Amino acid sequence: MRALHTSDWHIGRTFHGHSTDDHLAQVLAAIAQAVRDHHVDVVIVAGDVFDSSTPKAEAFTMLNSAVRAIRSAGAQVVLTSGNHDGPARLGHLAEFAAFGGVHVLADLRRLAVPVAVPDAHGEVLVYGIPYVHPEFLRGAFEDFDGRTHEAALSFAMDLIRDDARARVGEGARYVVASHCFASGEAGGGGREVHETTESTGRSEERDITRGGLDIVPPGVFQGPAYTALGHIHSRATLREDLRYSGAPLRFSFGELSSAKGAWLVDIGAAGLEGVEWLELPTPRRAVRLTGTLDHLLSPGVHEEDRDAWVDIVLTDDLRPRDAMRRAQEKFPHAVTLAHRPSTVAAHARETYADRTRGKSDAELIEAFLGFTRNGHGASPEEQELLADSLQALDAKEATR
Template sequence: MRLLHTSDWHIGRAFHGHSTDEHLATVLDAIADAVRARGIDAVIVAGDVFDSSTPKADAFTLLNRALRDIREAGAEVLLTSGNHDGPARLGHMADFAAFGGVHLRTRLQDLASPVALRDAHGDVLLYGIPYVHPEFLRAAFPGFEGSTHQEALAFAMGLIRDDAAARGGADGPARYVVASHCFASGVSDTTEESGRAEERDISRGGLNIVGIGTFDGPDYVALGHIHSHATLAPRVRYSGAPLRFSFGEISGTKGAWIVDLGAPGSEPVVEWLELPTPRSAVRLTGTLEELLAPGAHTEAEDAWVDVVLTDDQLPRDAMRALQTRFPHAVTLTHRPATRHDHGEATYAERVEGRSDLEVVDEFLGYVRNGAALSEAERGLIAEALGSLEAREATR
């Protein structure tokens, strides 16, 4: 049995105000091509199919097209809902979709209802765990009394293990695969540059970690929620998002896992499938003159660009100038290479006893990183202050 594990499509997401759907469509086309070329039997999408719980019509159009292409290429599809998805919307007409080979798992009541596939070695059961909030699980299963994601996932996995064992034969449980959208312990990512930083917290008070031991038992566990791919154990992996959705995801390749399941009891053979990058994301650091120098940074001319300008003073219309060279520059941060030292004195202490003109001079010097006023600027400010004083004197 050959599976393709992907997640976090986030259809409808914007990249600093720019739609990513056109680029995502290219990547999803590549997934369908891989299904056809590599003989994939089933594609697993482990949550966050949409970026919003109320996706627009265009988002559904893109999803329907992607699913049609994957099915035409020859694979069954299992999708689960993530914390971004609206389960009811995503799962609408799930029973009807199943007749076409697209299996949606958005209802907690369906935790132990697998998609049953078969190969030369027998049955392979695909279980999809929709995003599990403990409160919702208590409502669906009165016997569950937990309050954490750890307890909720442990309960869900217990139901799945029991079901897989019941469906097995004399040789033991059937081979089975679980898809889950959660933050599992073992992700070696602690920086703000990680895919983890680009995800919204999945519980009040922060991310609620689920121990990797919670997923003992399945032949493979397809995880979603983290936007970078990661291997927590040979049988437990994150595929990451197939597209870069922020500058926090610059490093690392984007793709999906191809998972080959062999005879019962054997280790899966897992291969990384790199997917195309319709537009790369880069960070450029330097002065405006350096970044716009002829021949500099030609590789960034068609990329999403995050600019860090190191000029002592922020140049006027800097973003407009940058976009003439880098049309997809979308963010700019001013971080001077040298900072004016104002000492330890407070602002009040620095301006005490000074004239209005000197106070304005001090303020502008501060915000302009130590640059002094020109004589022309001083003249204009003195004239404006004089007019203001004359107006107040006539009141």
């Protein structure tokens, strides 16, 4: 059996306020083509299918189009819910969809009910663990009283191992999809890895970090021929049989260095036979450009980045006026801009009284501008305007 492991589609997500729908549609179409080209039997989506627990109608339309194309290419589809998804909405009509080869595994009470994928050696069982917060699991199973994600995933994996043995015996070949934060160390702090730099701030995203209780050690996932993980947006290999595929599309500048694609996983008669990385297309690159505004806008500089998502870091000593507007004339998809001057003026540590004692109004204004403008005071035009304004004030005071 050959599986394609992907995750974190985040249908409906924006890139700094700009829609990614068209780009994601291209990538999902490439996944369907990969199914055809590489003779994939099942596509596993390990959580965060949608970016919101209340997705818009257009998000469902995109999902329907994607799974229809994958099914037409010849593969079954297994989707699990992640912390962004609303399990009830994602799982709506799941029983009906299963008759068409699309299996939505979003019900915690059925996490030990697999999808059987036939191959030349019998069947490979595919289990999906929906995003499993301990509180959710306690609501679904009266005999679970754990308080950590490690305890919750351990409980779920025990159920799955027992079910696989009951169905096939000790030699059962099975695959598990899980949406969680697996790490080499138990305990410790940290937010979701893919959002340490760029946070969505969406109210529907559940906080899954409470004193490091979200971290799950790799040892929990013992037994499956392969475990398809979701939740981290960069690909990662924890063991040969335990991997993150990452998101298929860049959703923030925090993902600049991460490769985008999916894993092709081969399960043979004795278990895992091989895993191969499959690159997916990048409809629009994301780049970070650093320099002075005049340099970045110079002819011939970064011409290859005109169509990319652009994060601009300006190093001008003084922030240029209308910097974003001017930048977007060359880079129409520039979406963020920061000012980090290469030279930072030093300011004496004086009290307010010391800084103002004995100074005229013009000197105070000049000092203030120098402080707020990284050592640059008023321009000649501004000096002339300030002088006229101060003279007018003096004249007004004289008539009182």
